[in-house]
Amino acid sequence: MENLWNLTLGSGAKWSGIISKGKLIRIRALEDGANLSGLLFNAGNLTESYNMPDTLKAQHTSRLTRGNVLMSDNGRAMASIVEDDLDWHDPIGGYTTRQLTDEKYGKTTFQENQNEWFRSGEENLAMELMRNGLQFRDMVPVFNLFSKIKVDEFGDMHFIEGHCKQGDTVTLRTEMDVVLLLSNTPNPHDPRKDYPSVPVEIEVLPAESVKEDDYCVNYRPENKRAFENTWDYYKLVTQ
Amino acid sequence: MTMLTKVKSSREAADAVYDYALPAGEGWMYELEPGQVLRLVDTEGNQAADTLFYDADNPEDHFSAIHTISAQKNVYLTTGSKLISESGKELLEIVADTVGRHDTLGGACSAQSNTVRYAHDRLPMHNCRDNFMLQLAKHGESFTKRDIAPNINFFMNVLVTPEGGLSFEDGISGPGHYVEMKAKCRTKVLISNCPQLNNPCSGFNPTSIRLLVWDQ
Ligand SMILES: [Zn+2]
Numbered sequence: 001m002e003n004l005w006n007l008t009l010g011s012g013a014k015w016s017g018i019i020s021k022g023k024l025i026r027i028r029a030l031e032d033g034a035n036l037s038g039l040l041f042n043a044g045n046l047t048e049s050y051n052m053p054d055t056l057k058a059q060h061t062s063r064l065t066r067g068n069v070l071m072s073d074n075g076r077a078m079a080s081i082v083e084d085d086l087d088w089h090d091p092i093g094g095y096t097t098r099q100l101t102d103e104k105y106g107k108t109t110f111q112e113n114q115n116e117w118f119r120s121g122e123e124n125l126a127m128e129l130m131r132n133g134l135q136f137r138d139m140v141p142v143f144n145l146f147s148k149i150k151v152d153e154f155g156d157m158h159f160i161e162g163h164c165k166q167g168d169t170v171t172l173r174t175e176m177d178v179v180l181l182l183s184n185t186p187n188p189h190d191p192r193k194d195y196p197s198v199p200v201e202i203e204v205l206p207a208e209s210v211k212e213d214d215y216c217v218n219y220r221p222e223n224k225r226a227f228e229n230t231w232d233y234y235k236l237v238t239q
Numbered sequence: 240m241t242m243l244t245k246v247k248s249s250r251e252a253a254d255a256v257y258d259y260a261l262p263a264g265e266g267w268m269y270e271l272e273p274g275q276v277l278r279l280v281d282t283e284g285n286q287a288a289d290t291l292f293y294d295a296d297n298p299e300d301h302f303s304a305i306h307t308i309s310a311q312k313n314v315y316l317t318t319g320s321k322l323i324s325e326s327g328k329e330l331l332e333i334v335a336d337t338v339g340r341h342d343t344l345g346g347a348c349s350a351q352s353n354t355v356r357y358a359h360d361r362l363p364m365h366n367c368r369d370n371f372m373l374q375l376a377k378h379g380e381s382f383t384k385r386d387i388a389p390n391i392n393f394f395m396n397v398l399v400t401p402e403g404g405l406s407f408e409d410g411i412s413g414p415g416h417y418v419e420m421k422a423k424c425r426t427k428v429l430i431s432n433c434p435q436l437n438n439p440c441s442g443f444n445p446t447s448i449r450l451l452v453w454d455q
Contacts, residue, residue: 047383047384047385051346051389052305052344052346052389053304053344053345053346053347053389054346054349054352054355056344056345056346056405057344057345057346057352057356057397057405057407058352058355058356060404060405060406061403061404061405062344062399062400062403062404062405063403071352071355073349073351073352073368073387074351075349075350075351075352075353075354075355076351088403092305092308092314092344093305093309094303094305094306094309097306097327099327134385135299135385136299136325136326137299137300137301137325137385137386138385139303139325139388140388140389141303141304141305141389142305150401150403151314151399151400151401151403152401153401154313155313155314155315155340155399156312156313157308157309157312157313157314188309189309189312222355222356225354225355225358225359226355228359229351229354229355
């Protein structure tokens with residue numbers, strides 16, 4: 001299928017933009033050990049956003065993979081994971097802060113290091129929130145593509161190293177017109193000492209229309225109801 | 240399976256400066272001064288207290304469930320857990336807990352999430368997110384819906400499995416169990432005493448919670 005748009009996000013880079021419904025967003029790790037933090041807002045109503053607890057509890061999961069739907073705080077399907085080379089993307093690890101970045105990897109500044117300085121998820125996302133008419137108060141838990149955090153029986157969180165290999169790909173399909181915010185910054189739980197951020201490639205392609213037997217729609221009855229809520233919403237806001 | 244650490248408090252109800260039974264299904268907003276201690280009592284057991292915090296000196300800075308669990312590298316809350324805001328500020332610390340584990344990942348119920356989780360016809364049912372919105376609306380200032388971040392569910396037992404599952408288990412709380420936390424700064428507390436009738440988090444019978452505040 002024809003590629004509409006592509007972009008390579010280098011180490012520490014960020015991006016945000018509107019992507020309308022019915023598109024595939026294919027994201028590929030260009031080296032081992034990628035982590036891409038993301039947030040979604042409804043492009044037509046910025047008070048609606050990706051909601052981690054609603055997504056996890058509806059699907060009884062603490063890991064995201066093919067079949068899962070990223071749900072909004074208004075009970076709607078925003079995007080679904082239609083293809084996945086990995087079986088686990090992390091929704092609970094959070095983003096790096098400026099403080100954590102300085103403490104873990106050493107203090108860097110633009111003046112000293114120019115564009116090699118280490119960006120934080122906190123600052124990257126704050127800037128992209130502002131760019132889209134939002135503020136830092138709109139910050140909610142991010143999803144971290146390509147990372148795996150296992151929780152043991154005591155509740156302790158363990159980052160699994162070596163999870164993502166070069167070339168691993170995950171594809172999201174937009175079910176709503178969304179504002180997508182991305183920060184290519186480390187997972188805060190990654191123990192590697194050298195700033196672990198590697199380039200990722202993003203391609204956007206048209207998606208085929210969602211069919212009745214769609215894998216994500218039928219993955220769980222909850223997913224189907226979230227899709228129905230989205231379709232109902234569009235009956236009112238589009239002609 | 241999981242070891243639960245339970246720590247009792249030496250504070251007496253008679254010394255409290257505030258003592259209120261919040262009925263099931265109602266919201267509550269209160270401001271704590273630094274050093275004040277708030278206790279939530281699961282009066283009849285099996286109740287869920289959906290709770291959010293804000294830095295009262297900068298109400299745009301809400302509680303962050305993920306910073307909180309990331310800082311302690313553990314998804315459950317109990318005695319010693321520091322409750323951290325989105326900007327990284329320590330708002331409160333849990334100083335006593337007779338339950339041993341509280342949930343950070345289940346979030347608050349809402350009319351919309353009820354339609355997803357149960358059935359479309361559950362839309363009219365009362366829910367925690369509506370309570371949060373009504374309280375924030377009443378407390379005016381600069382609050383809007385965007386200030387409703389993922390919250391803590393005190394007394395709720397939501398288990399994360401090593402396989403990445405999320406399961407809602409029967410409560411490990413019980414009648415009279417409590418959790419107590421000390422404010423590290425001026426903190427606004429927002430509670431919805433959960434009216435959920437669709438799952439066992441309130442035992443299908445939501446009950447009141449008792450709220451006590453001490454000056455130290
Ligand atoms: Zn509730």
